[in-house]
Amino acid sequence: MNDPGVLELLRTRFVPYALDNVENPNLTPAERDFLTGFDSGIKACTIGMSAFTADGRKLASGGGYEAKSVRSLLEKALAAFDPGSVSATVPPRDEAAVAALRRAPEGSLTLYVTWKLLEEFPAEGSATTGNGQYDRVFQRSLGSDRLWVRKDEAEALAAGSLPESLKARIFRYHVQYVLSKDAKGLEVSLKDGRIEGSVPVGEERAECLGFVEAKEGRLTRFELLVRGRARRVEDHGFSACLSVIPKGQAVPVALFFELADPADGLAGILPHRARDSRYLK
Amino acid sequence: MRILAAALALLPAGLTDAEFQKLRPELRLKSRGWASLPWRATLTDARESALREKKPVFMMVDTGNPIGFA
Numbered sequence: 001m002n003d004p005g006v007l008e009l010l011r012t013r014f015v016p017y018a019l020d021n022v023e024n025p026n027l028t029p030a031e032r033d034f035l036t037g038f039d040s041g042i043k044a045c046t047i048g049m050s051a052f053t054a055d056g057r058k059l060a061s062g063g064g065y066e067a068k069s070v071r072s073l074l075e076k077a078l079a080a081f082d083p084g085s086v087s088a089t090v091p092p093r094d095e096a097a098v099a100a101l102r103r104a105p106e107g108s109l110t111l112y113v114t115w116k117l118l119e120e121f122p123a124e125g126s127a128t129t130g131n132g133q134y135d136r137v138f139q140r141s142l143g144s145d146r147l148w149v150r151k152d153e154a155e156a157l158a159a160g161s162l163p164e165s166l167k168a169r170i171f172r173y174h175v176q177y178v179l180s181k182d183a184k185g186l187e188v189s190l191k192d193g194r195i196e197g198s199v200p201v202g203e204e205r206a207e208c209l210g211f212v213e214a215k216e217g218r219l220t221r222f223e224l225l226v227r228g229r230a231r232r233v234e235d236h237g238f239s240a241c242l243s244v245i246p247k248g249q250a251v252p253v254a255l256f257f258e259l260a261d262p263a264d265g266l267a268g269i270l271p272h273r274a275r276d277s278r279y280l281k
Numbered sequence: 282m283r284i285l286a287a288a289l290a291l292l293p294a295g296l297t298d299a300e301f302q303k304l305r306p307e308l309r310l311k312s313r314g315w316a317s318l319p320w321r322a323t324l325t326d327a328r329e330s331a332l333r334e335k336k337p338v339f340m341m342v343d344t345g346n347p348i349g350f351a
Contacts, residue, residue: 002313003314007318011317011319014338015321015337016327017321017324017340018322019341021342026322031323035324048342048343049341049342052337052338054328054338074339077337077339083335086332114308142310144310144316207295207296209297254304254307255308258310265321266310266320
């Protein structure tokens with residue numbers, strides 16, 4: 001998905017749309033009916049790519065981890081696409097239905113969360129990574145997710161303090177996920193715009209450094225980097241690079257949190273853990 | 282004094298500003314080309330844009346995290 005040719009096609013010739021089809025489906029009943037009304041790709045496997053018209057006709061499906069297969073899907077879709085034949089009236093989202101969906105709370109902010117291995121090593125794949133075929137692709141991948149910051153937490157940050165509730169959620173949903181259950185807490189503090197501290201992990205410590213800035217009472221920057229060692233996480237591919245860490249080993253990793261632009265489409269994709277009933281507590 | 286020095290030696294050296302600046306570009310989501318695409322978070326947005334721009338919709342589907350793999 002980082003191939004320049006693929007990116008150029010997606011940027012100029014398609015409207016890209018991302019759907020979590022199981023955990024946090026951001027679909028109203030009417031939207032789900034639309035996608036299930038034709039072979040859209042929603043019924044697929046745990047991961048898939050497809051292209052279709054705005055009025056509900058499939059153009060192509062397939063893709064995968066390699067640029068060649070994605071490009072093939074896109075070219076096939078473009079060959080089958082006739083913009084002049086597309087006719088539809090797209091109804092606005094039903095407000096009541098939207099209100100019933102999991103959504104970011106009023107006044108909240110979103111952090112992008114990413115993680116990446118810092119060294120190469122002999123990867124240990126699985127069925128998820130094609131039993132070796134895509135081990136290196138996974139190993140070099142950047143895992144990503146999002147984290148909601150409540151309005152009161154954002155206000156506290158802008159005022160110069162790092163709320164314990166936010167530290168707890170950063171730790172519970174992301175730090176512990178990447179550094180393993182041996183991680184025992186996010187022991188960091190915020191002073192004069194710097195976040196410093198560490199995470200105890202067994203007999204070691206992962207190091208932390210971050211920065212907070214605010215302007216006119218509004219948070220304008222939140223960045224936190226955690227550097228430590230990760231263990232294998234098999235999570236149907238969601239764990240990205242963590243999928244291929246050999247069992248029983250710990251390898252260097254970095255985890256990063258960054259304030260998202262609320263206007264960015266990616267920021268609107270629900271966090272993976274948002275389905276947890278205590279997600280915002 | 283020796284006990285203090287030994288204890289201090291066990292403390293993590295800590296991430297330096299220079300190390301932060303070196304790692305940051307590698308970890309920023311927007312460092313990946315795919316993250317710079319104009320992703321829509323709702324199907325309705327995607328369909329409306331597709332009609333207006335006369336383009337097909339490209340849908341990426343995943344369980345739990347549609348773009349968790351970059």
